[in-house]
Amino acid sequence: xxxxxxxxxxxxxxxxxxxxxxxxxxxxxxxxVRYSVSLTESALTIQKISSSLEQDEVVFHLADCLGCRAYxxxxxxxxxxxFTAYFYPFKRRWxxxxxxxxxxxxxxxxxxxxDPLTNLQEAERWARAIREASIRxxxxxxxxxxxxxxxxxRVMVLVNPQSGRGQALQLFSGQIEPMLTEASVPYTLxxxxxxxxxxxxxxxxxxxxxxxxxxxxxxxxxxxxxNGLLEREDWEEAxxxxxxxxxxxxxxxxxxxxxxYTKSPPVWGKELLxxxxxxxxxxxxxxxxxxxxxxxxxxxxxxxxxxxxxxVADVDIxxxxxxxxxxxxxxxxxxxxxxxxxxxxxxxxxxxxxPFTPQNSSLCSSLPCGPNSSPNQNSxxxxxxxxxxxTNSNHNIAHNSSNIAITTMRTEPQPVNQKGPPxxxxxxxxxxxxxxxxxxxxxxxxxxxxxxxxHLAEDLFAAPGAAADDGFIHxxxxxxxxxxxxxxxxxxxxEKGGHLxxxxxxxxxxxxxxxxxxxxxxxxxxxxxxxxxxxGPVQAQVHEGIARLISG
Numbered sequence: 061x062x063x064x065x066x067x068x069x070x071x072x073x074x075x076x077x078x079x080x081x082x083x084x085x086x087x088x089x090x091x092x093v094r095y096s097v098s099l100t101e102s103a104l105t106i107q108k109i110s111s112s113l114e115q116d117e118v119v120f121h122l123a124d125c126l127g128c129r130a131y132x133x134x135x136x137x138x139x140x141x142x143f144t145a146y147f148y149p150f151k152r153r154w155x156x157x158x159x160x161x162x163x164x165x166x167x168x169x170x171x172x173x174x175d176p177l178t179n180l181q182e183a184e185r186w187a188r189a190i191r192e193a194s195i196r197x198x199x200x201x202x203x204x205x206x207x208x209x210x211x212x213x214r215v216m217v218l219v220n221p222q223s224g225r226g227q228a229l230q231l232f233s234g235q236i237e238p239m240l241t242e243a244s245v246p247y248t249l250x251x252x253x254x255x256x257x258x259x260x261x262x263x264x265x266x267x268x269x270x271x272x273x274x275x276x277x278x279x280x281x282x283x284x285x286x287n288g289l290l291e292r293e294d295w296e297e298a299x300x301x302x303x304x305x306x307x308x309x310x311x312x313x314x315x316x317x318x319x320x321y322t323k324s325p326p327v328w329g330k331e332l333l334x335x336x337x338x339x340x341x342x343x344x345x346x347x348x349x350x351x352x353x354x355x356x357x358x359x360x361x362x363x364x365x366x367x368x369x370x371x372v373a374d375v376d377i378x379x380x381x382x383x384x385x386x387x388x389x390x391x392x393x394x395x396x397x398x399x400x401x402x403x404x405x406x407x408x409x410x411x412x413x414x415p416f417t418p419q420n421s422s423l424c425s426s427l428p429c430g431p432n433s434s435p436n437q438n439s440x441x442x443x444x445x446x447x448x449x450x451t452n453s454n455h456n457i458a459h460n461s462s463n464i465a466i467t468t469m470r471t472e473p474q475p476v477n478q479k480g481p482p483x484x485x486x487x488x489x490x491x492x493x494x495x496x497x498x499x500x501x502x503x504x505x506x507x508x509x510x511x512x513x514x515h516l517a518e519d520l521f522a523a524p525g526a527a528a529d530d531g532f533i534h535x536x537x538x539x540x541x542x543x544x545x546x547x548x549x550x551x552x553x554x555e556k557g558g559h560l561x562x563x564x565x566x567x568x569x570x571x572x573x574x575x576x577x578x579x580x581x582x583x584x585x586x587x588x589x590x591x592x593x594x595x596g597p598v599q600a601q602v603h604e605g606i607a608r609l610i611s612g
Contacts, residue, residue: 278309356596
């Protein structure tokens, strides 16, 4: 035999192996229908075997695969075994336009010989190969630093049965539990029984039992979990525990942000839940910024999403009564508050972030509005800073202004006696802000909104340039004088993130590292991550990337 003769192509051999697998199997429901199935490092290709010369191939990318399992049916007369692969590719919606992930199962019957054990072993070989290949094909973005959860990943799933419309448990059993099973993720389900139950649990539990903590609720339950982790003696290690958010509330802002960061088409409702469940099962972990918030009582809490005062906080609190309508509660609340629009008196100061460069920020360069926006935007302002910050003649913001009660002075960072990272950028609330901060001249506001993620709700794209770990607070405020129609237009544009580009003269947007807000109006509300906190002076600073978030 000629040693230089090419070897037969094993991919043409039934059930041969070469850099993947090839096999011929029958349909799981109809033994007369046969398929050729080939597995490569990136795809599973299926083709129906028939007398026709042309048969379309169906290709499933392993990046869309959650898992695969092998099994035997209970019928003792059936010597065959089965393997089923679970895919969640992007497909066009049936009714509305656009695309979203949809579940597709591919099941095959293995009956190579009359020995049931041999057939089951072959099915297990395929299932194992598909699982291992799908893990290697987890979709990644090039500009993000990733970690991975340990496999098999043991998760604690915390569910608030009262969140949103009260359907969180049904969402878990109907959508998330099957996905965890398909991905072979063992879990323990914990149903919260009262406010701060999750906070107390994660503060005291042995976290070594879990590789990730999963929250199926609104944003409030994650707020409890984060603050519980940072109240532990081992907070520096505890806060590294990967966290996953699954939308089960009425706002679901972080879940919407997580989906947005994958650069996938927008989704809502159960499609958003499926998207976040898919990311959970894939197990990629990114960094998450947290913001420490100091309240008037000297209490310090940690936030991952937002701080609001004025219009937004009022809508959040007042719309609680419409919780049963789901995300629509915010639209109803907005319309109700617009009918009795208020102006709030207060003082605002902040520490500007360094000027944007690709090296020091993960924000998109196409950010539609910012500190260096065009002169026709916010044209009534004048910005004066020291030599460490740029000067912009389009902002009316000054230091040491005689008509501003927030004075400035040099001060050493306040020592922090609480657990969690120290706040090196903040002075004591009773002291003036440091002299390199920027003080806003205006004292009449319709709203002040500090965003730490991209979305304020599923359908409110409040900070288009935000990223989970960009190290910025995205500060927006609306000055008094805006009309009801203009404010409504602003929020309608926010649905798609276009509010920064419409040229509203009353809207100001800044990227900052810290800020202080001192309400002067005797009545009002301040919310942190959608939860009402004590009313009074408040200040905050960002801690870049100290937490871990299962994302994509």
